Each structure stands twice: as structure tokens, then as C-alpha cells.
Amino acid sequence: MTTRPENATYAYIGAFVDELARSGVRHLCLCPGSRSTPLAIAAARHPGLRTWTLVDERSAAFFALGLARGLRAPVAVLSTSGTAAANFYPAVVEARYGRAPLVVLTADRPHELRDAGANQTIDQIRLYGTHAKWAADAALPEATDAMLRYARTLAAQAVATAEAEPAGPVHLNFPLREPLVPDAASGELPPPGQRSSSAWDGRGASRPYAAVSPPVRAPAADLIEALARELAGQRRGLIVCGPDDHPHLPAAVTELAAVLGYPVLADPLSGLRCGPHDRRYVIDAYDPVLRVEAAAVRLTPDVVIRFGAWPASKPLGAYLQAHAAARQIVVDSGGEWRDPARVASAYVHCDPALFCQALTTALHGKTPPALGWSASWRRLAATARAAIERHLAGIREPFEGRVFAELARLLPDGAVLFAGNSMPVRDLDSFFPGSGRAIRIMGNRGASGIDGVVSTALGVAASGARPVVLVVGDLSFYHDMNGLLAAKLHGLAATIVLLNNDGGGIFSFMPQASYPEHFEALFGTPHGLAFEHAAALYGASYALARTWDEFVAHVRQGTAGAGLAVVEMRTDRDRNVRLHAEVWDAVGAAVRADARAAAPGGDG
Ligand SMILES: Cc1ncc(C[n+]2csc(CCOP(=O)(O)OP(=O)(O)O)c2C)c(N)n1
Numbered sequence: 001m002t003t004r005p006e007n008a009t010y011a012y013i014g015a016f017v018d019e020l021a022r023s024g025v026r027h028l029c030l031c032p033g034s035r036s037t038p039l040a041i042a043a044a045r046h047p048g049l050r051t052w053t054l055v056d057e058r059s060a061a062f063f064a065l066g067l068a069r070g071l072r073a074p075v076a077v078l079s080t081s082g083t084a085a086a087n088f089y090p091a092v093v094e095a096r097y098g099r100a101p102l103v104v105l106t107a108d109r110p111h112e113l114r115d116a117g118a119n120q121t122i123d124q125i126r127l128y129g130t131h132a133k134w135a136a137d138a139a140l141p142e143a144t145d146a147m148l149r150y151a152r153t154l155a156a157q158a159v160a161t162a163e164a165e166p167a168g169p170v171h172l173n174f175p176l177r178e179p180l181v182p183d184a185a186s187g188e189l190p191p192p193g194q195r196s197s198s199a200w201d202g203r204g205a206s207r208p209y210a211a212v213s214p215p216v217r218a219p220a221a222d223l224i225e226a227l228a229r230e231l232a233g234q235r236r237g238l239i240v241c242g243p244d245d246h247p248h249l250p251a252a253v254t255e256l257a258a259v260l261g262y263p264v265l266a267d268p269l270s271g272l273r274c275g276p277h278d279r280r281y282v283i284d285a286y287d288p289v290l291r292v293e294a295a296a297v298r299l300t301p302d303v304v305i306r307f308g309a310w311p312a313s314k315p316l317g318a319y320l321q322a323h324a325a326a327r328q329i330v331v332d333s334g335g336e337w338r339d340p341a342r343v344a345s346a347y348v349h350c351d352p353a354l355f356c357q358a359l360t361t362a363l364h365g366k367t368p369p370a371l372g373w374s375a376s377w378r379r380l381a382a383t384a385r386a387a388i389e390r391h392l393a394g395i396r397e398p399f400e401g402r403v404f405a406e407l408a409r410l411l412p413d414g415a416v417l418f419a420g421n422s423m424p425v426r427d428l429d430s431f432f433p434g435s436g437r438a439i440r441i442m443g444n445r446g447a448s449g450i451d452g453v454v455s456t457a458l459g460v461a462a463s464g465a466r467p468v469v470l471v472v473g474d475l476s477f478y479h480d481m482n483g484l485l486a487a488k489l490h491g492l493a494a495t496i497v498l499l500n501n502d503g504g505g506i507f508s509f510m511p512q513a514s515y516p517e518h519f520e521a522l523f524g525t526p527h528g529l530a531f532e533h534a535a536a537l538y539g540a541s542y543a544l545a546r547t548w549d550e551f552v553a554h555v556r557q558g559t560a561g562a563g564l565a566v567v568e569m570r571t572d573r574d575r576n577v578r579l580h581a582e583v584w585d586a587v588g589a590a591v592r593a594d595a596r597a598a599a600p601g602g603d604g
């Protein structure tokens, strides 16, 4: 075995990094630093890992999060010690609440240099608090068989824990002693990725040292039987799908919906709005429908089955709260309580797709679908969508809501639409109709920060998705301008639709807007930045869209290109409130007229 200390470090770190790769990590994002050198070099030398060098740790961690979301796979991110590690915090929080498997690696001083005034040394033990699902301060490198087995199982445990439902971030802190660079001269280093110890004897090199099979969370058979009996007698049922990224859920939920005849209210981030699954029962216009009180009252449900996180739409949230008397069943694979309104009457903690499949099978032949009830929903939703389209067609000036209706026409099969927080994700909900095209809609809704949005979207682009279109507000764009460097460094293709209303447009819709003496300074926060300079700095193309024809042309050009394109649309915050009010007036009138005209749902 190796004798020089640096070779012990590299054998140990090499075993850890090798095992990360064997456990399914294919990408490691890293930021420059000295203390993290062994991990960086071991990762760069490993043939099974792609490294992405980024400079700003805050952006890098969001980029890793985007990669993890894009790939639906664990991704590692590495920093040196000190504030570098602290800059990962916002992305760790988003990964925790947004359920993304992030493997966070931080390099640290060894124990004898802690709490002793050593440079760039902070308390990194459990740095991310409860936001990391699991945190460990790794042992100091040693190249004994026992410690190489430890290094391998540490990696396997980290990856398995990050992936286990609910997926989330894990944190491994590595104390490392100098020398930190490998001993290049002695030739003692094992080649990258190869077995570095007898700990491997007798195990296949292509398999993980310790393979982990995740639990299969199937629902209990008696529970499904009881639910099937109950639901067979319920005509006024609903399925509500909040943000979720389960790849098999759209097909499974819509099969269940077809058997029951229950409408599926599909949040834009639920994966249900767009795609090749059966969309007959999918309702994408619940938000405009439920803004109309008469409709919300008329559409009283008896039972609601809920999947995913709490939906973004305020009218839908208010509707679920108003119908607290209905039986509301929350299905969640993560075993968590996702019910801020506290209206759930039952929780089923199991895989949602398995739940739907089991229930669909149990229901076959037990009940005819509730056709009258779902027809009422579909009719009102169609009325609302048609009224929106009619009204938008008459808006010639730039309007943030219309951006999403235009994108719904423009985006091809396979596109990713990433919506920033604040107004973009809300306008997305209201104005983006579903379609049979497989458009993946994403956002950072775990903690809904306006930070890291650019980097997350570029991380999705790095996962290989094409085209990627990000719609983002000006403050959010400003917040993560550093993230733009990733596109330049790594030649990523993405189109950023920058909705520039010179400040926080969302606040103009809030009660804070009635305090004009404070409003601009405390909430509106205009900045007057000319973003074409930011685009130029990072080598992105830039175009200002003043008309809808220009918008369409610029987005087409951006998505056809191989690099980063910024398409800016300038809007006015006060005017934006007015235009929203007008569209809701027009849609409200159409939905109210329809609700009055329609016979009550045939199913009661
Ligand atoms: C990191 C972070 N800081 C502050 C907030 C509070 N916040 C929510 S929306 C918003 C304004 C966002 O402005 P912009 O990105 O321009 O979008 P717009 O409101 O104009 O649609 C702010 C500051 C937040 N969510 N996250």
C-alpha cells in the first residue's frame, strides 16, 4: 500500500469519488479552491464523472440542482472551506423543499486547525442545519483497508440517502491535511477509477461496492379496497396535482381519472399539463375558473385526491380551503405533510403512481365515470381558456401574461420551459394552456426564492434538454447574473425571456401597494439597469422585443441557436396590474354567463 501521506489521501478520496460514480453520480460541479484539491483532482481524473467548473458557489450549487432536476438523478457539488461552503446554502434549502438529490461536498481544515484562528476556517459541521437530510464529518484520509471500505460506503450511503423519498440534499464535510496535491513523481497513485485496495477483492468492478435498492412504497391492499368502495359512490370527485416530478405519474393519474370521471386540476409544475398522456380529464384553466366565485361555489366537491406539493394558484388554494368539508386525501411518496391549509382528512404515504395503478385496477367495473360533473368542469375551463385567448389577441402592447400564451404555441416537443418565481410562475399557471407536446415545465418551487433561477435553468440545459426557455423577472435575473458565466464557460444553449418591469412587479398586486409613500423604496425597488450590457459581458445574444411579432421572431431565433440568447420585454408595473384586471374582468364575465347557462352537473 502507499506510504506517502498525499498518496494515502488520494487513495482514500479516490475510493470515495469512484464509489460516487458507481452509485450513480455522473456529474460533479466544482468551484476553485485549495483545500478541496484532492476531491477536485480525483473527480477530474475519474472517467465516469463529468466535472463542471464554475466560479461562484451560490450559482454553482443551483446549477448542480438544475442538473439533478433535469436528469432526475443525483449530482454532486464541491467547494473549498469557509464562506465558499456557506454560499451553497440557498440551493441546499431549495433542494430540501423541492426534493432534489444533491450531494454536497465541502472541504475543511483538519481538526487540529479548527477553533484555533486558522485562515478560511469556519464551523462547517452540520452547516446546513436541518436542510441537509444527512450530514457527516468524514474521517481523515487513511489508506488502510478498513478506511477504504469506509470511504466507499460513505459515498454509497450519501447517494442512497439523497435519492430516498423524499429526495433531498446530503452534506459530507471532508477534513483534509496538507499536502493537498498528489505526489506526481512517485508513480504510486492508482489509476483513476481503478480498485485501490484489497477491500475490492471478490467484488465485481462494474457494480457498486454496496448496492442499495430503494424501498418500494406500494399502498396496502386493504386500504385500496376500502378507497375503491368509497370512491365508487362519489360522483363529485376531483384530482388535484400540485408540483411533482414523478415520471410515471401523468399516465397513472389520467388512467385513474378516466375510470372515475374525475377532473384533474393540473398545476403547471405537475407534469400533467403537457405530454402524450390522456388529457381528456386534465383541466389547465382551473385558476381563471375559480377566480369566479359563482363557479367556485357551484363546483362543490365531495372528495378530493391530492398529489404533489401545494399548488401555486391562489384561487385553487382558496377553493381547497373553502371546501374543507370535502374528504381530502393527500398521497405523498415522501411521507411528509404537504397541507398548509390543514384541510387533509387522510394521508396515504406511498408511491403516487403505484397508488393510482392499484386504485384503477380495484375500481374497474365498480362504477361508471362521473361524466356530468367532469363535463361541467371541462365546459367552464374551455370557456375561460377561449375568453383568455380572445382577450390576449386584442392586447397589442407588451403584456407579461401573453408571453406564456405565445410560448405555448412556440415550444416544440421536448422543450423545457423554466419559470422564475414571483409573477412568471403565476402567469404561467393562468396563461399557459396544456398540449399533447411533451413540454417539461420546471421551476424552483421548493422554497420559491428569486435567487439561483438563471443557474438552475442553465443546469437543466447542461443535462442535455433542448431547447430550454427560461422566463424570469428582472430582479431575479439580476440576482443570479453571475450564473450566466456557466453558459459561456460550458457552451450551453438556452433562451432567457427577461420580463423587465424595473422592479418587483408582484408587489403591485399586494396590499403593500396601498402605501405609496413607502412603496417604490421598500417594495418596487426600481434599478434602471440596462441588461444588454450583462448579455454582452457574458457573450450572450441580446434582443429587445417591442411587439409580439418581434417576440416570436427573437424566441424562435434564440431556441434555434447554439448559445445563450436573452430576449427582453419591457413592461410597466402599474400597467401590468391594469392589464391583469382587464383580462380577469373579461374572463369572469364569460365564465359567469356560462355557469348561469349550464344545467347543474348531471351527476348531482
Ligand atoms: C432570495 C429572495 N429574496 C427575496 C424574495 C422576495 N421576493 C419575492 S418576489 C420578489 C420580486 C421579484 O421581482 P422580479 O424578479 O422582477 O419579478 P416580478 O415580481 O417583477 O414578476 C421578491 C423580492 C424571494 N422570494 N427570494
Ligand SMILES: [Mg+2]
Pocket (backbone or CB within 6 Å): 473, 474, 475, 499, 500, 501, 502, 503, 504, 505
Ligand atoms: Mg420585475
